[in-house]
Amino acid sequence: MSTFKLQDCHKQTLKDICTSFNNNPGELISVLHKTQSEFGYLPEAIQREIANNLKISVAKVYGVVTFYSFFTMTPKGKYPISVCTGTACYVRGAEKIVDEFKDQLKIKVGGVTEDGKFSLDCLRCVGACGLAPVVLIGEKVYGRLEAHQIKGILESYE
Amino acid sequence: MGNIKVKIDNIEVEVKRGSTIYQAAKQVGIDIPVLCYMNLNHMQIENRPGGCRICVVEVEGRRNLAPSCSTDCFDGMVVKTKSIRVLNARKTVLELILSDHPPKCLVCSSSGKCDLQELAQRFGIREVHMVENAEVSTYRKDASPALNRDMDKCIMCRRCETVCNDVQTVGALSAVNRGFMSVVAPAFEQDLVDSPCTFCGQCVAVCPTGALTPYDDTPMIIRALADPTKTVIVQTAPAVRAALGEEFGMNPGTLVTGKMVSALRSLGFDKVFDTDFAADLTIMEEGAELLDRITRYVNGDKEVKLPILTSCCPAWVNFFEVYFPDMLDVPSTARSPQQMFGSIAKTYYADLIGVKREDLVVVSIMPCLAKKFECQRDEFKVNGNPDVDYSISTRELASLIKAANINFDKLEDEEFDLPMGESTGAGVIFGVTGGVIEAAVRTAYEVFTGNKLNRINFEELRGLAGIRTATIYFGETPIHIGIAHQLGNARKLLNGIREGRYNFHAIEIMACPGGCIGGAGQPLHHGDSSVIKARYEAIYKEDTGKAIRKSHENPYIIKLYEDFLGKPLSEKSHHLLHTHYFDKHKI
Numbered sequence: 001m002s003t004f005k006l007q008d009c010h011k012q013t014l015k016d017i018c019t020s021f022n023n024n025p026g027e028l029i030s031v032l033h034k035t036q037s038e039f040g041y042l043p044e045a046i047q048r049e050i051a052n053n054l055k056i057s058v059a060k061v062y063g064v065v066t067f068y069s070f071f072t073m074t075p076k077g078k079y080p081i082s083v084c085t086g087t088a089c090y091v092r093g094a095e096k097i098v099d100e101f102k103d104q105l106k107i108k109v110g111g112v113t114e115d116g117k118f119s120l121d122c123l124r125c126v127g128a129c130g131l132a133p134v135v136l137i138g139e140k141v142y143g144r145l146e147a148h149q150i151k152g153i154l155e156s157y158e
Numbered sequence: 159m160g161n162i163k164v165k166i167d168n169i170e171v172e173v174k175r176g177s178t179i180y181q182a183a184k185q186v187g188i189d190i191p192v193l194c195y196m197n198l199n200h201m202q203i204e205n206r207p208g209g210c211r212i213c214v215v216e217v218e219g220r221r222n223l224a225p226s227c228s229t230d231c232f233d234g235m236v237v238k239t240k241s242i243r244v245l246n247a248r249k250t251v252l253e254l255i256l257s258d259h260p261p262k263c264l265v266c267s268s269s270g271k272c273d274l275q276e277l278a279q280r281f282g283i284r285e286v287h288m289v290e291n292a293e294v295s296t297y298r299k300d301a302s303p304a305l306n307r308d309m310d311k312c313i314m315c316r317r318c319e320t321v322c323n324d325v326q327t328v329g330a331l332s333a334v335n336r337g338f339m340s341v342v343a344p345a346f347e348q349d350l351v352d353s354p355c356t357f358c359g360q361c362v363a364v365c366p367t368g369a370l371t372p373y374d375d376t377p378m379i380i381r382a383l384a385d386p387t388k389t390v391i392v393q394t395a396p397a398v399r400a401a402l403g404e405e406f407g408m409n410p411g412t413l414v415t416g417k418m419v420s421a422l423r424s425l426g427f428d429k430v431f432d433t434d435f436a437a438d439l440t441i442m443e444e445g446a447e448l449l450d451r452i453t454r455y456v457n458g459d460k461e462v463k464l465p466i467l468t469s470c471c472p473a474w475v476n477f478f479e480v481y482f483p484d485m486l487d488v489p490s491t492a493r494s495p496q497q498m499f500g501s502i503a504k505t506y507y508a509d510l511i512g513v514k515r516e517d518l519v520v521v522s523i524m525p526c527l528a529k530k531f532e533c534q535r536d537e538f539k540v541n542g543n544p545d546v547d548y549s550i551s552t553r554e555l556a557s558l559i560k561a562a563n564i565n566f567d568k569l570e571d572e573e574f575d576l577p578m579g580e581s582t583g584a585g586v587i588f589g590v591t592g593g594v595i596e597a598a599v600r601t602a603y604e605v606f607t608g609n610k611l612n613r614i615n616f617e618e619l620r621g622l623a624g625i626r627t628a629t630i631y632f633g634e635t636p637i638h639i640g641i642a643h644q645l646g647n648a649r650k651l652l653n654g655i656r657e658g659r660y661n662f663h664a665i666e667i668m669a670c671p672g673g674c675i676g677g678a679g680q681p682l683h684h685g686d687s688s689v690i691k692a693r694y695e696a697i698y699k700e701d702t703g704k705a706i707r708k709s710h711e712n713p714y715i716i717k718l719y720e721d722f723l724g725k726p727l728s729e730k731s732h733h734l735l736h737t738h739y740f741d742k743h744k745i
Contacts, residue, residue: 058329062346066334067335
């Protein structure tokens with residue numbers, strides 16, 4: 001998970017982000033937001049560097065990262081999969097869909113495949129309840145999905 | 159500003175604007191139960207996240223119940239603290255907490271000292287209606303040489319977080335995760351030994367449950383005492399005698415030196431010695447180092463490192479190794495009294511009585527949890543055999559005495575054994591903030607000037623203010639001294655030095671409030687500063703009552719140098735009584 005190695009250029013990027021918020025510890029959430037949009041996720045080394053820049057304890061940074069579900073410490077795959085588990089999708093079998101993805105990819109929800117190709121997450125309602133159950137892969141939407149279709153869909157991604 | 163009037167349970171009370179309902183109630187003797195709330199008066203630190211909701215009360219005109227610890231009074235407020243609605247709500251809150259708490263109270267090391275258990279008793283909880291799977295462990299246990307974390311028992315009061323961050327500025331702990339999984343932990347949920355934790359243990363001292371507990375070596379000591387092939391000797395730190403009595407219902411500040419010695423002898427220790435002896439030895443070495451640096455400085459040596467920092471407090475040593483690695487050459491290299499004792503015991507004393515190092519077991523009774531960590535450091539071992547085998551706290555000694563069926567009140571006073579039980583008043587005052595530096599001054603003054611001191615008490619170095627400064631004249635030479643207790647104050651002082659704002663020759667630092675008397679291994683004082691004050695006065699009383707009050711006049715210390723060490727800072731001293739520090743910067 002924390003195989004991420006901090007390079008000098010990364011340090012500079014983080015320094016710039018923190019400076020843009022005046023190194024103010026009160027702006028920690030904004031700093032983390034910006035950083036995640038830059039790096040895709042928030043590995044340990046990055047959190048330590050942010051704590052260093054803002055002069056706060058790394059435990060505090062980690063506390064905020066783990067509190068907000070938006071922040072993630074695992075990188076997203078090349079094709080991030082989001083299964084809607086909102087009410088409508090749930091009653092129309094979203095759970096079976098999630099299980100099928102887990103079986104096919106051999107990862108947990110929140111995980112990423114070893115080759116970094118797919119990551120799997122759940123989200124709550126994409127506003128397309130008429131198409132329930134709904135799955136997003138990258139920007140593409142799959143509606144009225146059934147478990148047996150999943151293998152084929154995954155194979156269509158290179 | 160100005161005062162406002164509120165009515166609590168039909169009692170009129172006038173309070174300062176900005177007071178909470180809890181404070182107002184306290185003023186008229188109404189004791190609202192609290193759990194997460196903590197008030198450490200002497201540190202001006204309050205923890206009131208308003209999270210546990212045990213302290214809820216009814217406020218007229220307000221729809222929901224209000225947490226009294228974090229709700230401000232307003233003029234004309236009418237409060238009910240014991241209506242049926244309030245009592246039912248408190249019971250429900252307790253049941254909810256208990257539904258997610260392991261039910262094995264009987265075998266919990268905090269049993270009998272647990273705030274949650276006490277509340278469950280007070281509210282007569284006999285059944286928990288909401289049953290979560292509280293028996294199933296959700297968190298990995300974390301064991302360190304000083305303290306254990308069992309987060310299944312954490313109720314998220316966050317007192318430890320407040321102490322670790324706001325008081326000690328260590329920053330090892332923070333609330334992490336959310337919902338049922340939320341818990342107080344180091345970053346990345348690492349073990350404490352991999353975090354910046356200093357093992358000061360102040361988090362343990364405020365934990366209301368058994369989530370944070372000391373690592374306890376008592377069973378190993380019992381085993382050693384029962385082993386006929388082992389010679390088991392014990393040393394007692396200065397602060398222990400001023401607090402141990404509290405565990406047996408005595409008033410804070412009762413000195414129980416003689417009873418403590420008698421209890422230890424009756425527990426079966428072969429010899430009962432005193433860490434104060436080693437404190438005198440520390441003064442010989444640290445004082446010599448101080449004088450060496452000052453003399454070189456006075457003679458114009460630009461290389462000399464000043465100020466010299468004391469190094470007796472193991473939590474403080476851990477703190478500067480993590481946070482001030484650029485200043486590792488500033489502290490004195492003298493080992494702490496605990497470790498000097500162990501080192502001398504396993505060389506000089508072992509030879510004296512003709513016992514092999516491996517067959518001599520050295521136990522220490524300390525007011526401290528960081529001492530447990532310190533005695534396990536690799537640099538204090540010879541071929542894997544530690545100089546001090548086991549360190550237990552004042553509270554753990556009290557438990558051992560109770561378990562052994564010793565009637566502490568009725569014990570006759572006894573004397574320490576010789577040679578390592580003889581000590582001076584200077585050794586005793588190591589237990590309070592300012593004491594180490596006063597002890598050093600008593601000796602350094604006489605050595606530096608060649609004159610006898612007219613007075614022995616240095617009032618200007620005493621007191622309980624967090625940071626203190628004073629100038630003492632060694633003849634014509636002014637010596638500037640800084641003193642800090644609690645690591646947050648230490649950090650302020652050190653930052654000042656880094657930035658060149660201070661110009662001290664010597665600095666004493668203690669990690670705990672009031673010094674060792676407020677250590678995390680002492681009977682719990684719950685933020686009551688009068689307890690600290692009473693222990694503080696007891697220590698100076700013990701000092702005043704001593705026949706000899708300057709370390710260099712201790713006849714057994716003089717003999718130790720004549721027979722074994724040579725002189726302070728000799729090669730042998732360096733080998734046995736000094737140490738070196740490591741860069742443990744962790745960010």
